[in-house]
Amino acid sequence: MKRRDFLATGALAATLPWHARAAQPSPAGEVAASAWGSAELRQLGAWDAHAHVGTPGATPAKRMEYLVRIADRVGVERMCIFMSPPWQYEPTPEQFRKSNDDVLAVLKEWSSRAFGFVYLNPTHTRASLDELERCVADGPMVGIKLWVGCHCNRPELDPIVKRAAELDAIILQHTWIKQRGKGNLPQESTPMELAELSARHPGVPLICGHTGGGDWSLGIRAIRSRSEIHADLGGGDPVYGEVEMAVRELGAARVLYGSDVHGRSFASQLGRVLGANLTVAEKRLILRDNLVRLLRPALKRKGITV
Amino acid sequence: MERRRFLARAATVAAAPALLASTPPAPGALIDTNVSLGEWPTRRSWAGTPAQLASRLRQHGVTAAWAGTFDAVLHTDVAGINAQLSAACAREGDGRFFLPFGTINPLLPDWEDDLRRCHEVLHLPGLRLYPNYHGYSLDDRRFATLLAGAARRGLFVQISLSMEDDRSQNPVFTASPVNAAPLLDLLPKVPGARVMLLNCSSRVLGPGNPLLAKLAKAGVWFETATLEGVAGISSLLDKLPDLRLAFGSHAPYYYFEAALLKLQESPLTPAQLAAVRHGHARAALASA
Numbered sequence: 001m002k003r004r005d006f007l008a009t010g011a012l013a014a015t016l017p018w019h020a021r022a023a024q025p026s027p028a029g030e031v032a033a034s035a036w037g038s039a040e041l042r043q044l045g046a047w048d049a050h051a052h053v054g055t056p057g058a059t060p061a062k063r064m065e066y067l068v069r070i071a072d073r074v075g076v077e078r079m080c081i082f083m084s085p086p087w088q089y090e091p092t093p094e095q096f097r098k099s100n101d102d103v104l105a106v107l108k109e110w111s112s113r114a115f116g117f118v119y120l121n122p123t124h125t126r127a128s129l130d131e132l133e134r135c136v137a138d139g140p141m142v143g144i145k146l147w148v149g150c151h152c153n154r155p156e157l158d159p160i161v162k163r164a165a166e167l168d169a170i171i172l173q174h175t176w177i178k179q180r181g182k183g184n185l186p187q188e189s190t191p192m193e194l195a196e197l198s199a200r201h202p203g204v205p206l207i208c209g210h211t212g213g214g215d216w217s218l219g220i221r222a223i224r225s226r227s228e229i230h231a232d233l234g235g236g237d238p239v240y241g242e243v244e245m246a247v248r249e250l251g252a253a254r255v256l257y258g259s260d261v262h263g264r265s266f267a268s269q270l271g272r273v274l275g276a277n278l279t280v281a282e283k284r285l286i287l288r289d290n291l292v293r294l295l296r297p298a299l300k301r302k303g304i305t306v
Numbered sequence: 307m308e309r310r311r312f313l314a315r316a317a318t319v320a321a322a323p324a325l326l327a328s329t330p331p332a333p334g335a336l337i338d339t340n341v342s343l344g345e346w347p348t349r350r351s352w353a354g355t356p357a358q359l360a361s362r363l364r365q366h367g368v369t370a371a372w373a374g375t376f377d378a379v380l381h382t383d384v385a386g387i388n389a390q391l392s393a394a395c396a397r398e399g400d401g402r403f404f405l406p407f408g409t410i411n412p413l414l415p416d417w418e419d420d421l422r423r424c425h426e427v428l429h430l431p432g433l434r435l436y437p438n439y440h441g442y443s444l445d446d447r448r449f450a451t452l453l454a455g456a457a458r459r460g461l462f463v464q465i466s467l468s469m470e471d472d473r474s475q476n477p478v479f480t481a482s483p484v485n486a487a488p489l490l491d492l493l494p495k496v497p498g499a500r501v502m503l504l505n506c507s508s509r510v511l512g513p514g515n516p517l518l519a520k521l522a523k524a525g526v527w528f529e530t531a532t533l534e535g536v537a538g539i540s541s542l543l544d545k546l547p548d549l550r551l552a553f554g555s556h557a558p559y560y561y562f563e564a565a566l567l568k569l570q571e572s573p574l575t576p577a578q579l580a581a582v583r584h585g586h587a588r589a590a591l592a593s594a
Contacts, residue, residue, distance in 0.1 A: 030334060031570045034366045035563045055536050070537045074571050178473040214474025237471050237532070238564035241350050262536045267571040271564025277352065 035271065036075065038280050045077030046270065047291040049207060050172065050234040050258030051114075053106055054085045060102040061109045067261065068113050074266045076259070080172070080291075081106060082117035082145035089185060090149045093127035096120060100135050107140050111304075115295060116141035117172060121149035122156040123187075129163060136169050142298035143170045145209075148185045153193035158200065165204045168297035172232065173197075173206060176213035191222035191229075198226040205294055207256065210235040216242045220249050227254070230294065233286075234258030238268045243276035243286070252282040256290050335369045337587040338565075339464075339529045340504050340554030343394055343404075344376040346469070348476050353558040356398050363557070364403070366566050369584070371404050372464070374434035376559075378409035379469065384420045392428045405591075407434040407464055410456075412448040413441055418455065425459040431591055432462030434504070436469070438481040445488035450496070457498035462590055466504040468532075470559070486510055486526075487517055493524045500590060502527035505556055508534060513545040522549050527590050529554025530568055530582070539582060540572035552586040 036042040048071075055070075057063035064081070071079065084102030088095050096119050103116045118135035120128035135141040144164055150156060152173045164171050175191045178184050191212045198206055211231040212219020216239075223229040231246050231254060246255045259269040273286050292306060299306060341359065345351040353359035356373075363371055375391045378384070388408035395404035408424040410417055410433055424430045433456055435449075442449055444465070456463050468483040475481070486503055493499055503510065503526060510518050511533045522528075531554040535541055543549060555565035569579065 030367060031566050035566045035570065067536060070571060070573075073537075073573065074567060176473075179475075180477055183473055214471040216474075236474075238560045239349065239470070240352050240558060240561055264534050265536060265538050265568060265571055267538075267567035268534060268560075268564040271567045272561045274567075275352075275561030275563035 032075070035274055037274060040280055041274070041283060041287070042075065044075070044284060044288055046075055046257055046287040048076050048079040048234075048259050048261075048266070049232050049256045049291050050209060050260050051079035051081050052083050052085070052260070052262050053081050053102070054262040060084060060105040064106045064110045064114065068110065071113070071266060074270060076266055076270075077113070077288075079114050079261075080117055080143060080258075080295075081114045082143075082172075083119045083147065087147075089147075090123065090187060091119070091121050093121075093124050093131070096124075096128075097131060100131060100141075103141070104135065104139065111140065115143065115299075117143035117145040118169075119145045119147070120160065122146065122152075122154065122160055123150045125156045125159060128160055132160065132163055132167070132169075136164075136167050136298075140302065141169075142295055142302065143172060146171065146173045146189075148174060148188040150187050151193055152189040153196040157197055161197065161201045161204055165201070168301055170294050170298065171204075171206050172209050174209040175219060176210055177215040177218055178213070180215070180218075191219035194229060195222050195226050198223075198229050202228065204228055205230065207232050207294075209258070210260070211242075211246065214239070217245060220246050224249050230254045230256050230290065232256050232258040233272065234269050235260035235264055238272040238275075240272075240275075243272055243278065247276075247278060247282055247286075252278070252285045253290055255286045256294075257287045334367055335584040336367050336553060337584045338363060338368050338371040338555050338557070339502065339552045339587050339590075340531050341371045341404075341557045342374045342376050342559065343391060346376050346559050347380065348470075348479060349559065351558045352561070356394050356404065359558055360398050360403050362562055366562060370402070370587075372407055372432070372587070373404040374407045374409065374464070374466075378434065379436050379439045382411070382414060384409060384411055384414060384417070385423055388420065388424055388428060388430070392430065405431050407432045407462075409434055409436065410452055411436075411440040412446075412452040417452070421452070421455050421459070421461075425461060430461065432456075432464060434464040434466060436466050437484045438468070443485065443488065444492065450492055453492065453499050453501075454496050457496050457500070460498075462500050462502070464502045464504050467510065468505045468507060483507065483509060486521060489526065490520050490524060493526070500525075500527070502529065502550075502552070502590060504529055504554065505532045507532040511538075511542065513541050518549075519546060522546050526550070527552060527586060531556035531560060531565055533568065537572045539568055540574055540578070543572075543574070543578055550586045550590070551582055552590070553582050553584075 053063045055063045055066040084099045099119050107116045118141045175189050206229045209232045213236050259266045377387050381387050392406045395406040408430045527550040529552045555562050
């Protein structure tokens, strides 16, 4: 398929309920209908809070084209994208700028399907603030991604959080708890540290990336008392119980579907929400409505209506 | 259950593998090669009973499921556990939905009799092994002896490389993932051995992983429960078209829907889809 044809098809597809695109009279189509359960959810169009465009392709836009093609198969309508590969644990300003350039290149062609989050390393505070201006204040991005460059309870994050709040840019902070924290990378954050940061910035919404990862039961506990922190479910194994516990302890309005593609599949992370013992209304919040609500102020600033 | 009735049901179960292998598959057949009965010690389960597990699987189109039991990981009364598993599988529906895979721990005294009973008394189609929880590696000579014994008896062998993410295990209940590499040396020395690796994770199941290519060449089967990545199944089959990749869910430890949607996520040809859904699983048991 020529690129122009594909883009036209993609643009058309984006206006259709996803099941009309993906469902086929075949075992694969039966899978889609069965897994999603209700017609309401099949027509929803999920918003994915956590995606990386590391899929095959010669250019960032080509990589996104592939990702969109697969997203269409499983009912994912929009993705928050950040951190174009290659990844560095503690990136220099030059490295995170290059990564953000790739995301900007994707957004030029795929703004109908992707929202960009600027990747920063707070260790380089001044450069991070400058990059925030370039990509969010003066650019098309709507959020911030922080990974493992700096523990998130450090004071270097404070000016970034303040400026993010001024720009209505939501911050997604990676967190993980490996071997009860003993196995974490040197600068890798935990949900407990994110709760500390949140306490210094009451009222500023934050997203707890992975919610502690495999040890999500600790992560959920750690952010429970901070109502500003939302739980991103993505990136871990689809172990039964996480979604139910998150909804029970945080409320469905604080829980977000995120896939962490390309390392993860859309399927395993969607499946944990669809398979959870929740109401359709709760699943709808997690799969789409909560992220719409969180992004709306930033989107409004950009003149993007959804 | 009366002994006579139990034996009659067990006979039905014993016949199931051959039946599954010889009957043409229904167009929508779906065989889950990786489910477990019971509860994992550190997690709640959405399937408190085999009937609940079967109901959910059937609801999503599963036509047969290869079942181990979480009890097999820690219990040392292996014969008792295997008998309970066999009986539980026989009780569900017409006794053909769950295919019981008993366990053997080759470090336990007189494990050879456990193996004999799996074959001669319970008529199981195969075994499911948990080397990391049972305390041996795949280069252990006792494992080689077990594999040879299973091969002589025509038993298919599943080896679980992990049960949960080792980064998130309870500190008092840990087990490192099993290293599958020793199989490369061992399999050529054990004629007739048929092996499927469960829960391989990205340590093995990566399109560019040289170990995966070597294991595939050695004839090993794999399943999808821990296969990740965008369009993970098709990405893998693009690199290794002949890979014996069967559908597996690791339910109920995982949400079953996570596995099901992987079939939707990957663009597969009808032949590839059929092979993953049921073809490789059927062939695995048919080749006994």
